Amino acid sequence: MATWTPDQPLVEMRDVHKAFGALEVLKGISLNVMKREVICIIGPSGSGKSTLLRCVNALVPIDSGSILVEGQEVNDPRLDKLALRRKVGMVFQQYNLFPHRTALDNIMMAPIHVLKRDKAEVEEQARALIRKVRLEGKEQSYPGELSGGQQQRIAIARSLAMNPDIMLFDEVTAALDPETVKDVLLTIRQLTEEGMTCVIVTHEMGFAREVADRVYFTDRGILVEHGPPKEFFANPRDPRTRQFLDQIL
């Protein structure tokens, strides 16, 4: 295991291939994420964006290629998954909060059960996180009593409680109605301003334009084009990118 220094990429993906049965979803993706960088990945459905994220925190094993997170090879069968997932936090489109526990419990559970941290300390952090996502007063609410946007913010807080080095967001606003989307995006923007490394898969082009350091476009398993948002949206080089942007913007 190579020692990693912050001047090297936090996440380094090289020629990653993944197929589900006969369907090849990732056809040789290579991408680097530096520390404190915010990457937005956009593209049509089925282009492999969600699979890409899930490969980074080893929810989905890759067929070939390599993914290095802080210098550690994710594809290595001897990988300590626990150590990896402490560094990589993930927020899902369907929030996936645990419905049988309160919002505060949802945030506190993993640090206590998995990291074996002290309960009082975890509670203090959890309450601070709830304040940070602007949901004071909702500590004792159950997920079923919260709106979609509120649930998503609790989900973000839950991942943050593990003190990750990088946060992955998988189309987190896609299942929300427009009014609540803004709240969640605000929370994510706050995170980026505080220096969290983020990889965000999203359809919200305006948001991507504002927060991203670089925007990547995937289509059918290939990274077609990438660049800083200003250039990317103003002058897309590849015709596929142009076609996609014309359709949504």
Place this chain on the structure above:
Amino acid sequence: MTTAKSTDLPVLLAVRKPEPSSSGGFRLSLWHGFVLAAALLLSVAAADAAAGPAVASIPATIWKWTPLIAQGFALNIAISFLAMAIGTVAGVPLGLAQISLLPPIRTSSWFVTQFFRNSPWLVLLFYCMLLLPFQIQIGGTTIPLPGWFKSTIGLSLPVMANVSELVRGAVLSIPYGQWEAAESLAYTRRQTLWHIILPQCVKRITPPWMNLYAILTTSTPLCAVVGVNEAMTLTGNILNAEGRTDLLIPMYLYLLTWFFLYCYPIARATLALETRFQVR
């Protein structure tokens, strides 16, 4: 691997179970009790009217034999409790084994579950009654196995298989997103099951589990066929002793009433729990 979005368009709704319990649960209600009571009273009155004055009245006869029937029914209930307890304790690990990651455990537990689910309860009863020894040696002590105990074991086998299926179904019905979220928070599989999946399963399992208990209770008369002295056998003995054909219908209706009076509160409680635990 994208998650599917749910739609609220009125397309064909997801296959809902016939009633909120997995084996087509029944709905006992008070008016069934009234109907049963009415039938009972009617038959008793009719038989009484038809009987001559020299014969003892039907209600008096039934009352005379009630303590004995109560004794027999107590055995039915004892058998049902014990069989349910044994079956549940054995069935939960069997159900969890069905979702094990190791193929041999998965296949063998599936096989055991399907085998006992598909065997007729009466045949299993015969099997246990005839093939279990009448006493076993543990260490130095000899423990006798009475007939009612062997038939309890016989009944606990299908219960075990049904509980196993309930547990497996409940675990599989938890949305995959829960597993993903737990995994991304670095939970191990065992931790995920214990802290996140199984607590959510308890609510889902309780109504069909109670329904299973009610079905088990109505199956305890099967023990009469293999010679256990429970309520049904005793009813038969009483009818033989009395030797009156006009006692037949009232007596059997009386026996049915006993079962009804026991199963009705359970059905009500199950209904209440189903509505309270409605899975959102």
Place this chain on the structure above:
Amino acid sequence: MDLQPIWNWFRTLHDTTGINLTIFYDSFDRARFFNGFLTSVRLMAVCIICSVIIGVIGAWIQGSRLRMLRLTTQGYIQFFRNTPPLVQLYFFYFAVGAYLRVSAGNGLSTPLVSNFTWAAICLSFWAGAFNVEIFRSGIEAVPRETLEAAESLGYSRLKAYVYVILPLAFRISLPALNNNLVNLIKTTTIAYAIAVPEMLYIANQIWSDELNVPEMMNVLLLIYVGLVGVLVLIMTRLERALRVPGYMP
């Protein structure tokens, strides 16, 4: 086709290992066990067909406007579902059957209804009661909007049911119906209690004569599990053939 060599093999099996399967090598036992098997299968077939018919008729009546009709059907359903089938069988065979006797001309009275018929009637009504609920729930699970769409296309109510609702309702009911029919097959063994010469009863006679209880019990178990397996196979094929692509799980 001369099967004598096969029977001889079983006789040698007995001579060498002591496993006594007279139902194979002894022609008398073989004949009576086979008759028992046929009786069982006949009972199962009759009950399956009758209970499905009862279920369809009952579900139809449940949608009727006549309150009295609905209540009577409900009463029938609740009686048969909430009482032990064995007690029902005894009730009909012994209690009701005691009154349904005709004099046979020689001074003795014989029962009007044979025990096989009572078993068939009782079990058909028992399973039919569950089927009514299953079919009714199937019909209810089809959204009202589908019926409205059919009617707005000009279908009469009856035609809408026949061409649109019932095909869908039937597909929805199949899993629960499968479950119920499996239960029905297993429950036919209670006919033993009223001396119907089905498999369990004959097996009992055989093991009383030949003292080969373990062998007979094992054979019985295997045959019943096999019969259930055959039914499940047929029903699964039916489900698959009727499957609505892209929707049904």
